[in-house]
Amino acid sequence: MKEFLTALALVLVVEGVAYALFPGPLKRLMAGMQEQPEGGLRLAGVVAVAVGVGLVWMIRHQMAG
Numbered sequence: 161m162k163e164f165l166t167a168l169a170l171v172l173v174v175e176g177v178a179y180a181l182f183p184g185p186l187k188r189l190m191a192g193m194q195e196q197p198e199g200g201l202r203l204a205g206v207v208a209v210a211v212g213v214g215l216v217w218m219i220r221h222q223m224a225g
Contacts, residue, residue: 179186193201
């Protein structure tokens with residue numbers, strides 16, 4: 161649970177840095193997302209989850225070995 165909460169906190173740090181450094185481009189990105197079909201956004205989310213899980217598995221596997 162400690163690792164999960166740490167990961168969640170790091171996500172907030174990364175998002176906060178992005179909003180602090182690039183507010184204009186992020187606003188344009190979000191406006192563009194409104195025009196995207198839900199299926200495309202859902203697919204992008206699933207791909208991001210799969211890549212994230214794969215990276216976590218690879219990192220954990222490398223450190224364990």
